[in-house]
Amino acid sequence: MQLIAEDLVIDRGSRRVIDGLSFAVKAGEALLLTGANGVGKTTLLRTLAGYIRPFRGHIRLDGGDAELTVGEQAHVVGHTNAIKSSLSVAENAAFWNAYLDAGESAAPRTEAALRHFGLEDLSDFPAAYLSAGQKRRLGLARLLVARRPLWLLDEPTSSLDTASSERLVAAVNEHTQSGGLAVIATHLPLALERVRTLNLAAQRVAA
Amino acid sequence: MQTLTQRLANPTRFMELSARLLPWISAASAILLAYGLYLAFIDSPADYQQGETVRIMYIHVPCAWLSMMVYGVIAVSSFGLLVFRHPLADVSAKAAAPLGAAFTFLALLTGSLWGKPMWGTYWVWDARLTSVLILFFLYLGLIALRSALEDEGAAAKLTAILALVGVTILPIIKFSVDWWNTLHQPSTDFTSTVDPSMRLPLLVMAAAFTLLFFAMHLKAMRNEILRRRVKALRTQAVAGRDRLAAHATTQGAAE
Amino acid sequence: MRLAIREGGAIGTALGFFLVVVSLMPLGLGPDLNLLARIAAGILWIALLLAALLSLNRIFEADYEDGTLDVLATGPLPLELVTVAKSLAHWITTGIPLAIMAPVLGILLNLDLAAYPVLVATTLLGTPAVSFLGAIGAALTMKTRRGGLLLAVIVLPLYVPTLIFGISAVAAGAGPSGFGASFLILAAISLTTIVLGPLAAAAALKVQLQ
Numbered sequence: 254m255q256l257i258a259e260d261l262v263i264d265r266g267s268r269r270v271i272d273g274l275s276f277a278v279k280a281g282e283a284l285l286l287t288g289a290n291g292v293g294k295t296t297l298l299r300t301l302a303g304y305i306r307p308f309r310g311h312i313r314l315d316g317g318d319a320e321l322t323v324g325e326q327a328h329v330v331g332h333t334n335a336i337k338s339s340l341s342v343a344e345n346a347a348f349w350n351a352y353l354d355a356g357e358s359a360a361p362r363t364e365a366a367l368r369h370f371g372l373e374d375l376s377d378f379p380a381a382y383l384s385a386g387q388k389r390r391l392g393l394a395r396l397l398v399a400r401r402p403l404w405l406l407d408e409p410t411s412s413l414d415t416a417s418s419e420r421l422v423a424a425v426n427e428h429t430q431s432g433g434l435a436v437i438a439t440h441l442p443l444a445l446e447r448v449r450t451l452n453l454a455a456q457r458v459a460a
Numbered sequence: 461m462q463t464l465t466q467r468l469a470n471p472t473r474f475m476e477l478s479a480r481l482l483p484w485i486s487a488a489s490a491i492l493l494a495y496g497l498y499l500a501f502i503d504s505p506a507d508y509q510q511g512e513t514v515r516i517m518y519i520h521v522p523c524a525w526l527s528m529m530v531y532g533v534i535a536v537s538s539f540g541l542l543v544f545r546h547p548l549a550d551v552s553a554k555a556a557a558p559l560g561a562a563f564t565f566l567a568l569l570t571g572s573l574w575g576k577p578m579w580g581t582y583w584v585w586d587a588r589l590t591s592v593l594i595l596f597f598l599y600l601g602l603i604a605l606r607s608a609l610e611d612e613g614a615a616a617k618l619t620a621i622l623a624l625v626g627v628t629i630l631p632i633i634k635f636s637v638d639w640w641n642t643l644h645q646p647s648t649d650f651t652s653t654v655d656p657s658m659r660l661p662l663l664v665m666a667a668a669f670t671l672l673f674f675a676m677h678l679k680a681m682r683n684e685i686l687r688r689r690v691k692a693l694r695t696q697a698v699a700g701r702d703r704l705a706a707h708a709t710t711q712g713a714a715e
Numbered sequence: 716m717r718l719a720i721r722e723g724g725a726i727g728t729a730l731g732f733f734l735v736v737v738s739l740m741p742l743g744l745g746p747d748l749n750l751l752a753r754i755a756a757g758i759l760w761i762a763l764l765l766a767a768l769l770s771l772n773r774i775f776e777a778d779y780e781d782g783t784l785d786v787l788a789t790g791p792l793p794l795e796l797v798t799v800a801k802s803l804a805h806w807i808t809t810g811i812p813l814a815i816m817a818p819v820l821g822i823l824l825n826l827d828l829a830a831y832p833v834l835v836a837t838t839l840l841g842t843p844a845v846s847f848l849g850a851i852g853a854a855l856t857m858k859t860r861r862g863g864l865l866l867a868v869i870v871l872p873l874y875v876p877t878l879i880f881g882i883s884a885v886a887a888g889a890g891p892s893g894f895g896a897s898f899l900i901l902a903a904i905s906l907t908t909i910v911l912g913p914l915a916a917a918a919a920l921k922v923q924l925q
Contacts, residue, residue, distance in 0.1 A: 265613075266611065266612060266613050267688070267691065267692045267695060268695060268699075290865070299925070302789060303789065304788070304921075304924045304925055305925050324789050325789060325791075327789065327791070329785060329789065331782060331785060332782070333780075333781055333782025333785070334781065334782055335781055335782040335785065336781060336787045337781070337783070338781075349786070352787075352790055352791075352792075353786075353790055353791070392782075395786070408515075439749040444739070461739060463775070517909075542918075594872050594875055597868070597871070597872040597874050600868060601868050601869040601872065604865055604868050604869070605855060605856070605865065605869060608856070608859045608862075609858070609863050614858075614922050614923065614925065617922040618855050618919055618922055618923075621851075621855065621915055621918050621919050621922070622851075622855055622869060624915070625851055625873070625915050626872075626873075629873050629876070632876045632904065633873075633875050633876055635876070636875060636876035636879040636880060637875070637879070639879065639883070640879045642884070643883060679879070707874070
């Protein structure tokens with residue numbers, strides 16, 4: 254499987270944010286998007302996810318499901334966490350499991366997801382009581398529930414302490430090891446395996 | 461062979477073309493307006509029922525027609541934006557909305573002034589006036605929505621969606637208002653049948669107003685294009701002057 | 716549908732608003748029971764519309780703010796169906812309670828007894844249109860501050876047919892000839908909005924998500 258972007262030109266309002274960008278991400282690989290604020294990392298991620306239509310250019314997932322768009326085979330974790338405060342931690346996870354992936358049994362997968370991010374003892378608490386870091390971890394746990402081949406992450410380590418960041422890195426590594434792909438926008442270093450960097454300011458890909 | 465809309469799609473070409481057309485349209489509209497007013501106020505007979513006040517009809521009816529036509533223009537422009545992504549479609553819709561609202565308001569105002577001598581009150585809830593009033597609200601909604609949204613690209617598309625929703629519901633609204641009217645009062649026909657001698661001034665005034673709208677619409681579109689150009693230039697200038705901007709700008713900011 | 720069940724509602728506020736507005740009417744118009752009985756259907760329908768408007772702009776706002784809308788948009792359900800679920804949830808949590816409360820408030824207005832069942836029937840039939848049309852307005856005004864006011868300006872003209880046929884159906888139903896045309900037209904309008912409303916609302920949401 255390969256994520257291929259060709260000659261992407263993306264406008265936001267009257268500003269041309271991305272002008273003729275091409276890159277590819279192979280299965281088992283993570284691509285880090287770096288660059289100063291405002292250079293277009295979030296815009297590129299949202300375009301890959303399908304929210305924004307590029308002015309020109311193509312995005313496709315070779316080897317993926319031909320019936321689905323790229324966005325439908327991806328899972329995005331952006332700046333917000335998509336957590337409902339009135340529900341408990343477990344209920345939040347269960348809802349996403351049921352919504353995103355019908356037909357699979359809920360409990361084992363959501364438990365495993367919560368456990369990976371250290372939230373299993375909090376599962377009955379209302380999500381409103383969680384700290385900012387814990388909410389971020391719950392938002393990231395959704396990645397393990399969604400089970401999509403392409404992960405699109407926007408500043409995933411924000412609000413995370415060192416231990417939690419390590420859990421995230423472990424999750425991404427496991428994901429790429431089993432053949433998944435990831436595109437991660439960050440301006441902090443992430444110790445990932447099998448990683449390449451794309452600096453959007455210079456629009457060059459470094460191995 | 462490009463179609464007319466395709467050739468006009470380029471804003472620069474549009475500016476050139478409209479610059480050449482505008483004086484002619486304005487002149488034609490002025491002439492027709494003068495002729496129409498002459499016919500309306502001097503040459504045509506007074507109505508045997510209503511006397512001199514019928515002359516307000518020569519302004520009221522064309523305004524009402526125009527208020528509907530302009531909404532049609534907005535609807536077509538909105539369709540052009542959403543389906544064909546025509547670059548000038550949004551400029552057209554944005555320019556037309558205030559004009560349409562103005563014509564609608566004029567229609568209401570003249571209708572009210574016309575009504576006073578006829579029915580004794582400044583307002584009556586008959587089918588046509590009520591429909592025009594609701595049309596006025598639809599225009600207000602379009603203008604309000606666009607001005608509330610800061611992101612111009614999103615504002616363009618959202619306003620277009622609202623315009624298309626409005627144009628779809630408009631016939632239903634008209635139908636429901638007519639229904640409501642027949643329920644609540646016996647039909648007092650607002651316009652008596654129009655005498656042939658009155659048709660000519662009416663048509664002339666209608667044509668005059670239509671040309672007037674086109675002239676104003678073109679002018680407003682030109683203004684809007686210019687405004688957007690200024691805005692784009694300023695945005696670029698802001699990006700170019702940022703001393704902390706890390707990227708090497710290929711556009712070559714003047715340092 | 717799971718989505719629909721997750722909706723809370725500002726239903727208490729909406730019901731309270733309904734009560735207060737209806738109560739204000741006699742205060743403003745005078746306690747002449749005959750007068751009130753004649754215009755009761757109209758007052759109830761209008762107050763119901765305004766009360767429903769109160770909760771409309773929250774349909775999408777909460778999900779947009781916490782990022783849920785982003786995830787919903789990339790899920791297996793097309794955004795149109797998500798909108799149907801949201802509109803349905805609004806109807807169930809707001810429209811139906813208001814419709815049920817309407818005859819209760821009719822007491823305050825000396826509504827003719829024969830009109831009670833008709834009133835409930837017509838409001839139950841007409842309130843889906845309120846929710847589904849209102850969803851369009853909610854989607855359009857999702858990101859604006861004080862969107863509620865703008866929502867009302869945009870959406871109220873669209874409610875005119877529902878209002879007219881709703882009241883007309885009540886009047887016709889309470890009279891000798893039974894339900895008749897208004898009722899059917901009201902049903903047709905509601906059904907149309909259920910189909911077309913989500914299309915427009917989803918289109919607006921896609922623009923907003925960019």
